[in-house]
Amino acid sequence: MTLLNQKHRPLEEAVAAIPHGASIMVGGFGSPGTPFALIDELLAQGQGDLTLIKNDANEPGIGVGKLIAAGRVRRLITSHIGLNRDAIAAMNRGELEVELFPQGLLAEKIRSAGAGHHAFITDIGQGTEIAAKRREIELDGRTWGIEPALYADFALVHAERADRYGNLIYRATASNFNPLMAMAADTVIAQAYRVDEPGSLPPETIHTPCAFVSQVVEVARETSDQGRRAHVG
Amino acid sequence: MSADQQRILARAAREVISGQIVNLGIGLPTQLFHYLPDEMEVLVHSENGVLGCRPRHADEAPDWDLIDSGGAYIATRPGASVFDSAMSFAMIRRSRVDVTFMGAFEVDELGNLANWKIPGKFSPGIGGAMELAQKVRRLVILCSHNDKHGNPKILERCRLPLTAERCVSRIVTDKAVMDVTPQGLAVVDIAEGLSVAELREATEAELIVDERRLGRF
Numbered sequence: 484m485t486l487l488n489q490k491h492r493p494l495e496e497a498v499a500a501i502p503h504g505a506s507i508m509v510g511g512f513g514s515p516g517t518p519f520a521l522i523d524e525l526l527a528q529g530q531g532d533l534t535l536i537k538n539d540a541n542e543p544g545i546g547v548g549k550l551i552a553a554g555r556v557r558r559l560i561t562s563h564i565g566l567n568r569d570a571i572a573a574m575n576r577g578e579l580e581v582e583l584f585p586q587g588l589l590a591e592k593i594r595s596a597g598a599g600h601h602a603f604i605t606d607i608g609q610g611t612e613i614a615a616k617r618r619e620i621e622l623d624g625r626t627w628g629i630e631p632a633l634y635a636d637f638a639l640v641h642a643e644r645a646d647r648y649g650n651l652i653y654r655a656t657a658s659n660f661n662p663l664m665a666m667a668a669d670t671v672i673a674q675a676y677r678v679d680e681p682g683s684l685p686p687e688t689i690h691t692p693c694a695f696v697s698q699v700v701e702v703a704r705e706t707s708d709q710g711r712r713a714h715v716g
Numbered sequence: 717m718s719a720d721q722q723r724i725l726a727r728a729a730r731e732v733i734s735g736q737i738v739n740l741g742i743g744l745p746t747q748l749f750h751y752l753p754d755e756m757e758v759l760v761h762s763e764n765g766v767l768g769c770r771p772r773h774a775d776e777a778p779d780w781d782l783i784d785s786g787g788a789y790i791a792t793r794p795g796a797s798v799f800d801s802a803m804s805f806a807m808i809r810r811s812r813v814d815v816t817f818m819g820a821f822e823v824d825e826l827g828n829l830a831n832w833k834i835p836g837k838f839s840p841g842i843g844g845a846m847e848l849a850q851k852v853r854r855l856v857i858l859c860s861h862n863d864k865h866g867n868p869k870i871l872e873r874c875r876l877p878l879t880a881e882r883c884v885s886r887i888v889t890d891k892a893v894m895d896v897t898p899q900g901l902a903v904v905d906i907a908e909g910l911s912v913a914e915l916r917e918a919t920e921a922e923l924i925v926d927e928r929r930l931g932r933f
Contacts, residue, residue, distance in 0.1 A: 565840030587805030587847035610881035
């Protein structure tokens, strides 16, 4: 683990640690909480053959949509890609391998890895095609599905505020998968709009304790993607 | 919005009581927001991580960190909370959401629901629908009674991949309000101007009808 006083890094250097073929969890549900600056840097650096784990595929030309369009993503583990027609087309052409999970199962698979468990048992999806491909176990007179934990080499997360030890605070619905992924990956790179000195964030307001975070980078509040959406309901 | 959809929403709004926690699915159910008066103390849950959301007023600037699960920029009402996805689905799996409204491709007389996948045509992923359908105490389906070709959507048995088994409590369509009961689908209300024979004609499932108790909407 990175020493506390060595986590605050420049954007380029933090992302350069990611090799070709890495598995990467990416926070965000739609635009909120998506680490756009980290994704753009990954796009610029050129890593490919990636496995991405993200709730959704953002939208065409936005966030991970750029990585998918650039052919950098071999496999996507996700819950719903309905807002990204390019990702659906790439999936249908066989260029993008997509594994779909119910959203709560995806969250819990990541949470389990982050909590140090190797699997959990659940009745979610029993009686549907989701259950057909998983192992089952009898317990207390019922049949349960075994859901393995989901790990990754890296997590890219977005926080509202951080300190240079890597303590993180999320805002509103930009939280979503970020705190779960921040616990589940081997190396966690967090971007935040402000990275302050330790002591500037009240301890009781921290959502992700710094122990889980490997690198923290400060990014400008405005990115070209923020607030841009093809579909606003 | 069509007159049929407005009829469905107006009828569906009567399914919510003050004090409840409610989840509104993507599409037509989201529009139910506009049928819940401000004085009702209802907290709307959205599975991306907010309890107590409401539509933005016309003059309210969007908060770029605050959306509902359909991607709309929303606002919050007094009593709201925000949380991560694991917390959001814990709330669902523990049945702390009182009622959820969802659309459907197919519903059947056992209360089975299919609303996420049409093999070979439509498979963007299931999102949060599976957990919501399986675990929320009361699932009310809002959908057109027939598809755009006139085929029944209220079936004897679902043919598409299921979202969840035996999960539906009530179905509200443009033609009828039906409850899933151990005996089958019982018609509660029938649309103004529609005969029971016409309703049966538009429905594949057997319907249980007690004409003396039938409401109109």
